[in-house]
Amino acid sequence: xxxxxxxxxxxxxxxxxxxxxxxxxxxxxxxxxxxxxxxxxxxxxxxxxxxxxxxxxxxxxxxxxxxxxxxxxxxxxxxxxxxxxxxxxxxxxxxxxxxxxxxxxxxxxxxxxxxxxxxxxxxxxxxxxxxxxxxxxxxxxxxxxxxxxxxxxxxxxxxxxxxxxxxxxxxxxxxxxxxxxxxxxxxxxxxxxxxxxxxxxxxxxxxxxxxxxxxxxxxxxxxxxxxxxxxxxxxxxxxxxxxxxxxxxxxxxxxxxxxxxxxxxxxxxxxxxxxxxxxxxxxxxxxxxxxxxxxxxxxxx
Amino acid sequence: xxxxxxxxxxxxxxxxxxxxxxxxxxxxxxxxxxxxxxxxxxxxxxxxxxxxxxxxxxxxxxxxxxxxxxxxxxxxxxxxxxxxxxxxxxxxxxxxxxxxxxxxxxxxxxxxxxxxxxxxxxxxxxxxxxxxxxxxxxxxxxxxxxxxxxxxxxxxxxxxxxxxxxxxxxxxxxxxxxxxxxxxxxxxxxxxxxxxxxxxxxxxxxxxxxxxxxxxxxxxxxxxxxxxxxxxxxxxxxxxxxxxxxxxxxxxxxxxxxxxxxxxxxxxxxxxxxxxxxxxxxxxxxxxxxxxxxxxxxxxx
Numbered sequence: 001x002x003x004x005x006x007x008x009x010x011x012x013x014x015x016x017x018x019x020x021x022x023x024x025x026x027x028x029x030x031x032x033x034x035x036x037x038x039x040x041x042x043x044x045x046x047x048x049x050x051x052x053x054x055x056x057x058x059x060x061x062x063x064x065x066x067x068x069x070x071x072x073x074x075x076x077x078x079x080x081x082x083x084x085x086x087x088x089x090x091x092x093x094x095x096x097x098x099x100x101x102x103x104x105x106x107x108x109x110x111x112x113x114x115x116x117x118x119x120x121x122x123x124x125x126x127x128x129x130x131x132x133x134x135x136x137x138x139x140x141x142x143x144x145x146x147x148x149x150x151x152x153x154x155x156x157x158x159x160x161x162x163x164x165x166x167x168x169x170x171x172x173x174x175x176x177x178x179x180x181x182x183x184x185x186x187x188x189x190x191x192x193x194x195x196x197x198x199x200x201x202x203x204x205x206x207x208x209x210x211x212x213x214x215x216x217x218x219x220x221x222x223x224x225x226x227x228x229x230x231x232x233x234x235x236x237x238x239x240x241x242x243x244x245x246x247x248x249x250x251x252x253x254x255x256x257x258x259x260x261x262x263x264x265x266x267x268x269x270x271x272x273x274x275x276x277x278x279x280x281x282x283x284x285x286x287x288x289x290x291x292x293x294x295x296x297x298x299x300x301x
Numbered sequence: 302x303x304x305x306x307x308x309x310x311x312x313x314x315x316x317x318x319x320x321x322x323x324x325x326x327x328x329x330x331x332x333x334x335x336x337x338x339x340x341x342x343x344x345x346x347x348x349x350x351x352x353x354x355x356x357x358x359x360x361x362x363x364x365x366x367x368x369x370x371x372x373x374x375x376x377x378x379x380x381x382x383x384x385x386x387x388x389x390x391x392x393x394x395x396x397x398x399x400x401x402x403x404x405x406x407x408x409x410x411x412x413x414x415x416x417x418x419x420x421x422x423x424x425x426x427x428x429x430x431x432x433x434x435x436x437x438x439x440x441x442x443x444x445x446x447x448x449x450x451x452x453x454x455x456x457x458x459x460x461x462x463x464x465x466x467x468x469x470x471x472x473x474x475x476x477x478x479x480x481x482x483x484x485x486x487x488x489x490x491x492x493x494x495x496x497x498x499x500x501x502x503x504x505x506x507x508x509x510x511x512x513x514x515x516x517x518x519x520x521x522x523x524x525x526x527x528x529x530x531x532x533x534x535x536x537x538x539x540x541x542x543x544x545x546x547x548x549x550x551x552x553x554x555x556x557x558x559x560x561x562x563x564x565x566x567x568x569x570x571x572x573x574x575x576x577x578x579x580x581x582x583x584x585x586x587x588x589x590x591x592x593x594x595x596x597x598x599x600x601x602x
Contacts (some may be wrong), residue, residue: 097517099474142445144590172399172498183583196497197473197593205582216398216524224515281486283504285430289445292498296410 029278035270036260036296038187043266044258045154045300047212051075053082054255056241062214063255064097064175067155069134070168071126071208072255074177078188082116082243086189091237092221096229098200098269103219106237116189125183126206128167131159134210136166138260141275141288146200149290151262155210158202168207170198171291175209191211195219199291212257236297256300267295330579336571337561337597344567345559345599346455348513350547352376354383355556356469357542363515364556365476366476368456370435372427372509375478379509383544385418387490393522397530402519403479405491407538413425417490427483427507429468432460437467439562442576442589446470446500451589452563456511457591459503469508471499472592474508498521498593513558513598544573557601568596
């Protein structure tokens with residue numbers, strides 16, 4: 001715990017602290033890992049199996065949780081596509097260095113494209129939504145892109161309180177729905193994961209979820225050499241073996257993942273270990289970036 | 302050009318603009334690429350051959366420019382190591398996802414380590430330096446990590462004007478000198494490049510330069526599975542074929558790279574194309590991040 005925190009606690013507790021002038025025994029700050037190790041079961045929430053899917057690549061699984069409260073129609077569309085087996089046999093088609101990795105149908109023209117399930121609805125743009133009805137744990141730390149940032153049930157967000165709008169931020173590992181020129185041209189059949197600096201995409205496209213495990217299977221792929229990082233030859237793409245909703249995997253085989261809740265004292269304590277770095281670090285930035293403190297994910301103990 | 306820019310230009314030029322009430326013909330905004338295409342030769346500066354080196358990997362070259370005015374003693378040490386052939390045959394030893402790729406001696410213990418050239422001096426920590434004597438082109442855009450950010454002759458920096466200090470920011474592609482627990486334990490013999498979110502390293506370590514070409518040869522490598530992303534087996538490392546200062550390469554073979562100058566009208570215009578995105582983008586963030594606008598690098602025409 002840093003000196004800043006020790007002082008704050010002394011002021012708050014009015015007990016157990018050295019009075020002015022007394023020597024203060026150096027108290028070793030807790031590390032982020034130590035805060036997590038001391039957490040209680042109730043500090044974690046399960047991934048929603050009805051809204052999470054695993055995408056199997058030759059290198060292993062990538063697990064995505066969908067943000068059904070931020071992009072409900074896209075989430076429903078993606079779930080329908082997963083359940084129809086639409087993604088099975090498709091591919092990673094684009095890796096744009098320091099930006100995004102995108103997957104979908106590698107077919108070069110519409111006539112060879114894989115058919116989508118019958119009755120797939122048109123999906124509207126879901127770039128933002130009302131803040132009303134959501135509990136936002138605000139970060140006090142200054143953000144360049146928005147006046148208000150924080151977390152809603154684990155999701156990194158930015159908000160405009162005057163306009164009552166909130167949106168998911170394009171942090172590392174966040175997943176969005178590719179679109180063409182028209183803002184409502186996405187339906188979730190081509191998705192991308194953020195592998196670099198992409199906050200400039202905020203409010204320009206529908207963000208649909210987060211890679212909670214396996215982002216390194218998407219970030220370490222060879223970069224595409226075509227425009228925008230698209231691969232230029234079919235043999236450069238990485239095949240998607242299959243995708244399944246967690247809810248559709250037998251319970252005994254299903255990955256049991258949990259995310260740190262963002263509305264607890266443990267969360268606040270963990271944030272402080274990130275805000276005031278200790279150990280090897282010698283400079284205290286007294287700052288965290290909303291994208292630098294995405295809630296940790298663990299396998300259920 | 303966005304409406305914001307058109308209005309600004311009308312106010313500034315007092316000529317050639319529609320008066321209030323007149324219809325304004327929609328003027329297509331210039332893209333970043335169009336601004337660069339229209340740039341003059343004097344908008345670019347050459348890389349300093351005495352302070353730039355090329356590191357050859359099996360996948361191709363990585364070119365680094367050293368920041369001799371920000372870390373003069375590290376830059377001199379690295380140049381001495383390059384010229385002594387110290388890096389030849391060493392390896393990429395660590396790839397930490399969304400953080401850094403590090404290279405140096407893969408030897409597991411000191412007795413097997415490659416000898417450094419005789420007379421290598423001890424190098425002090427060079428985390429920051431006085432702002433006095435440098436021309437800082439400040440960015441007006443809000444930054445989370447520092448009150449002042451901008452560019453000094455193409456280098457991304459943050460500054461504390463009250464304390465007259467300035468330091469290089471850990472943007473994507475920036476290069477630093479690995480250190481142990483002691484702040485002055487780096488000498489440039491192990492270097493890292495930023496491949497993710499690393500602003501938290503600012504003021505904690507000596508930043509020595511920038512990868513100006515070939516960062517994708519470092520960012521797309523397999524992630525290390527050991528602590529902090531270190532590789533656990535020698536066969537996982539990527540060998541460094543050799544490193545050479547650009548000045549030591551015959552002029553006819555030397556890469557001729559130029560970086561956009563950050564003290565010109567073209568720079569300001571280019572920044573505005575990044576600050577107010579057009580084309581596919583529908584939301585105007587009216588913002589750039591210092592790390593999102595590193596000066597473009599090109600091969601000399």
